[in-house]
Amino acid sequence: MEYVIDFVYVGDGDAIIVWARNPNIADYVFFIDGGNAGNGQKIVNHYQTNIKPHLLQSKAIGFINSHPHNDHINGLIEIVELLGSEMSFAIYNDPVEFISTELREQIKKSYLAKEDDDISHLYESFEKVQKLNELCTQHNLKRSSALTDSNILNNDIKILSPTREFYQEKVQQFTNIEFLKQKDFSQKPPTIFDDEVTSPCTIVDEINDASPENLTSTVLQLTDSSGKKYILTADAGVESFDDMDNNGFNNENINLVQLPHHGSRRNVSSAWLVRFNPKMYIASAAGNVKHPRRAVVNCIKRNLPNTSTYSTHTSKGTLSYTTKREVFPNRGWRSATPL
Ligand SMILES: [Zn+2]
Secondary structure, X not given: OEEXXXXXXXXXXXXXXXXXXXOOOEEEEEEEOOOOOOOHHHHHHXXXXXXXXXXXXXXXXXXXXXXXXXXXXXXXXXHXXXXXXXXXXXXXXXXXXXXXXXHHHXXXXXXXOOOOHHHHHHHHHHHXXXXXXXXXXXXXOEEEOOOOOOOEHHHOEEEEEOOHHHHHHHHXXXXXXXXXXXXXXXXXXXXXXXXXXXXXHHHHHHXXXXXHHHHOOOEEEEEOOOOOEEEEOOOOOHHHHHHHHHOOOOOOOEEEEEOHHHHOHHHOOHHHHHHHOOOEEEEOOOOOOOOOOHHHHHHHHHHOOOXXXXXXXXXXXXXXXXXXXXXXXXXXXXXXXXX
16 A cells, blocks of 8 residues: 555644545545534645545545544534545544443533533543544444554554553543543643753653543554555654553554654653654644644654654645655655754
């Protein structure tokens, strides 16, 4: 399989289109998340201009939702509303299927009583996934879960995390009402350190308090015909990568890795940055103080002098990577500038 991977700029959010091609035989298009509310039409325009006219007769179009946070699922819902009739499959997890009806009702009650912001946020995410479920029924999409035991295109596209056990464990955590009342997962203003340039890796390694919901993000690995690998991380974090490791992750021959959580310092460690050791890192980010984090970019520069880091915010257009140019039409794109 060969791929075009398009990272469309949507600020702090993910909107990635993977166009997979089995040369001369079939095309597969995966809409992976769609950014925030209001971003959907832009992604659909990109698809209709740059991908759809070139598709082979034999094709399948569908979507993957990494996790139900606003900056990933809201724009995706719009995409499925616009293109659902052209789609045939959907890959995502519905956390509600992993909890009891009683617990769901308790969460709803707490949401209606406005007891806690994190609980409201959780219940809203349940509603978003419910919306996807309805769209799947409406358009008759074949739904499968996004767990390591799923199989996509004979494992040319592989889900590296979450395993079923890890997903179950994290769902128990982020649907625990007492846990949510104690914690505060709202966005906090960033602390800027003087040493983001002098000792960036210390800052990267300082805290890894990624939210359990982010940690359930789908981590995808694409493998091309020459065995090179491309890893899309959404908002996963160090615990998700450790989960991959427990499931036999092999770090050889990695060409591209998406920096998790828009380049935040809280979702990586210097050890994992070095372990991935890709030719390039890509952040899907707004270009603010947190995303991508200067310490993360500098920590990569410090440890991996041959790795280039890119961010969608630099051009505010689309960052695109093609695994084998002769297999796809020339879309006339220029080279991107690394950070
Ligand atoms: Zn995100």
